[in-house]
Amino acid sequence: MPRHVAVIMDGNGRWAQARGRPRLYGHHAGAKRVREIVEACPDFGVEYLTIFAFSTENWKRTQAEVSGLMRLFRRYLTREAQALFESGVRVRFIGDRVRLDETLVRMMDELELMTAGNSRVHLTVALNYGGRDEVARATKRLAREVAAGRLDPETVDETTLARFLDTYVLPDPDLVIRTSGEARISNFLLWQSAYAEYEFVDTLWPDFTRAEFARVVTGFASRERRFGAVLG
Ligand code: IPE
Numbered sequence: 241m242p243r244h245v246a247v248i249m250d251g252n253g254r255w256a257q258a259r260g261r262p263r264l265y266g267h268h269a270g271a272k273r274v275r276e277i278v279e280a281c282p283d284f285g286v287e288y289l290t291i292f293a294f295s296t297e298n299w300k301r302t303q304a305e306v307s308g309l310m311r312l313f314r315r316y317l318t319r320e321a322q323a324l325f326e327s328g329v330r331v332r333f334i335g336d337r338v339r340l341d342e343t344l345v346r347m348m349d350e351l352e353l354m355t356a357g358n359s360r361v362h363l364t365v366a367l368n369y370g371g372r373d374e375v376a377r378a379t380k381r382l383a384r385e386v387a388a389g390r391l392d393p394e395t396v397d398e399t400t401l402a403r404f405l406d407t408y409v410l411p412d413p414d415l416v417i418r419t420s421g422e423a424r425i426s427n428f429l430l431w432q433s434a435y436a437e438y439e440f441v442d443t444l445w446p447d448f449t450r451a452e453f454a455r456v457v458t459g460f461a462s463r464e465r466r467f468g469a470v471l472g
């Protein structure tokens with residue numbers, strides 16, 4: 241079974257459009273799905289679940305959609321914090337917090353702190369996250385260490401750079417699932433997914449059930465991962 245599953249939760253807008261409703265209606269329906277998938281993780285041996293909630297490119301959407309999403313995140317954190325804590329979920333956030341509003345950032349910090357003692361499932365929410373942005377921010381921090389004389393550039397290798405990424409405490413994802421039929425990565429976990437298996441499913445995120453999650457995660461077991469080697 242995959243130890244770390246990452247999900248690109250895509251298709252909320254199309255789900256709403258198909259019902260003649262505004263895109264935000266789809267985002268609300270999508271948010272409701274999250275708990276079901278988080279709860280399913282321990283049953284399938286999934287220890288880490290990372291979900292893509294908002295990308296560094298999603299700011300290009302209309303002001304109404306962006307502010308609606310930000311409101312939804314704040315409301316979601318308010319409503320779900322206690323339940324997440326009680327079900328043993330440890331919550332972390334990755335992405336650049338600088339562009340997020342103060343209230344939201346405070347809620348993110350509080351939830352991380354509140355659930356820091358949990359370990360049943362490690363839920364990581366990627367919010368204002370972009371893989372290239374993450375590598376750029378990591379490089380900036382690394383360069384500062386070099387400039388300050390605390391890091392010898394000659395010693396920099398993959399492990400060094402990985403330590404500066406937002407995901408430094410997480411194992412690499414074993415399986416990346418994208419819903420809604422799009423077969424692209426859209427800047428998600430670029431560095432970390434070097435050897436991940438990908439699964440693209442047609443289901444729109446608000447329709448993605450525990451049963452489908454189970455099917456995809458179970459299917460992972462039959463894949464042969466070679467990591468560049470020749471297996472005998
Ligand atoms: C994914 O659903 C959620 C976010 C990007 C916030 P979309 O909003 O991208 O839905 P589609 O792809 O337009 O259907």
Ligand code: IPE
Nearest residue numbers: 248249250292293294295426
């Ligand atoms: C990726 O979906 C981002 C999230 C799911 C949060 P998008 O809908 O933004 O990606 P593109 O634009 O189709 O590549």
Ligand code: MG
Nearest residue numbers: 250251252253
């Ligand atoms: Mg989309």
